């Protein structure tokens with residue numbers, strides 16, 4: 006809970022102005038229309054009070070002439086306008102809201118994409134803020150976002166204008182009554198706001214609610230669909246959902262009950278204000294100082310003032326959406342600070358890396374130490390290693406020893422805590438990260454299955470090859486062929502144009518092994534496009550035995566002019582590599598050819614023997 010409401014008036018005013026400024030992002034025409042509608046809504050109550058009073062006055066003359074009809078038409082017209090503005094509001098409001106939210110999200114997207122490393126992106130702080138910034142908070146069945154907050158603020162401004170207009174009108178009869186009614190109404194509003202908005206703090210502090218959505222949608226419907234059916238997990242999911250719903254809404258319901266119990270004095274004040282609104286003008290009529298027509302005008306003006314005491318939805322819109330605006334501002338400010346301070350995630354362009362297509366570089370890890378944020382132990386702990394241009398190096402080691410982490414550091418996705426990584430003698434930290442990455446082609450263990458055509462799935466990661474012109478289909482076919490996906494291509498009815506997005510229209514899906522071949526073709530295409538460091542993290546994990554056996558011959562040995570880094574637990578993938586490195590405890594424990602390491606009789610030899618025995622046993626069995 007942040008206690009924003011106890012902050013000073015200056016800050017409150019500042020945030021309100023910030024919300025109004027957001028309206029500029031809603032588009033000139035739509036925002037202009039919205040303002041127009043709000044002006045009409047603000048004017049209607051006072052105009053209605055005057056027009057009804059006027060109608061009664063002209064009616065009282067006892068003649069059915071044109072002034073009577075004109076006054077009646079005015080009252081009816083105002084009634085109709087009041088109805089129509091709602092229609093206009095329903096059309097324009099969402100447009101303005103979407104535009105404001107879209108603009109803020111686009112800014113956030115740019116910010117996230119431009120953060121060069123993953124460390125900031127993965128930090129809990131960043132993720133909390135990003136989640137808050139794009140949260141549409143459907144807690145009370147109504148969307149709340151920065152856009153709705155800005156529009157709500159505009160609505161509130163005009164509700165105030167409307168109340169002030171009614172106050173001025175009533176003040177022509179009685180200043181104390183007008184000012185008193187306005188003061189009581191504002192007090193009621195302030196109290197209601199304080200009472201009800203506490204609920205937003207309860208919802209806001211709730212991260213379990215987000216997990217609730219996880220049980221309902223993401224996992225239950227798609228990701229875990231097979232498990233749910235095969236293991237009969239639907240009751241488990243439903244139970245988790247019920248439990249998290251109770252944890253989320255239990256406190257909210259208790260808070261709502263507590264607020265309702267405290268409404269008695271608000272009722273008293275409201276009834277008192279309503280009685281005064283009617284009794285004071287009525288007394289003046291009895292005293293002969295006011296005629297009945299004027300009395301109606303002033304009574305209606307009084308009720309017009311009291312309208313501001315009603316806390317509309319806009320108060321929730323403002324308060325909830327403000328959290329998104331604040332989170333967006335905090336992210337933007339933090340990003341600016343990061344740029345200025347030149348911290349490890351700075352995006353300031355530095356020395357250009359060599360262009361793609363040159364010779365493979367010499368890469369050195371010098372005493373590199375790296376620990377994930379929040380982790381107790383370093384994953385890499387004094388890693389020293391040189392990758393010479395054009396060599397094929399296999400990296401092996403137990404699960405979790407840090408092989409993928411090593412690749413992430415090589416890609417500049419994280420920076421070492423100490424030590425350094427050099428590229429042809431130049432510290433990687435001083436290179437332009439984007440340019441450096443254009444020299445790498447990395448197939449991660451958890452490669453991405455892009456919802457796009459087969460052609461795009463292969464060609465899109467070498468954007469420098471295809472940007473501005475259509476992908477070279479021969480090069481795409483060649484990459485697919487080398488990845489062993491020729492049969493797959495032949496089987497697809499639309500060839501390279503086949504959409505691999507099953508959820509999309511006419512799309513198809515592939516098996517795990519087929520996807521792996523497509524992902525492999527992607528990095529081979531990138532190497533053919535000039536990338537000079539090829540990294541293959543478990544590239545044979547999904548392949549069948551024959552494809553695995555052919556892998557070195559078909560794929561690795563045909564890679565020219567690039568350094569190849571192979572990470573695998575499979576001996577047939579690792580063994581033919583010219584050099585094998587065993588990682589242990591965050592450093593290089595063994596380094597040499599297969600024969601060297603077998604002769605050493607250390608960890609690699611044990612790893613090899615266990616696998617070879619298991620394989621032989623399988624063959625015998």
Ligand SMILES: Nc1ncnc2c1ncn2[C@@H]1O[C@H](COP(=O)(O)OP(=O)(O)OP(=O)(O)O)[C@@H](O)[C@H]1O
Pocket residue numbers: 127377378380384402403404405406407408409410411450
């Ligand atoms: N983003 C992350 N944040 C925190 N810890 C992480 C993160 N990614 C990996 N780790 C931890 O770092 C360690 C090394 O992980 P890494 O993925 O590099 O291992 P690996 O050697 O590639 O393992 P495997 O053989 O199972 O693929 C593990 O203990 C893992 O839990």
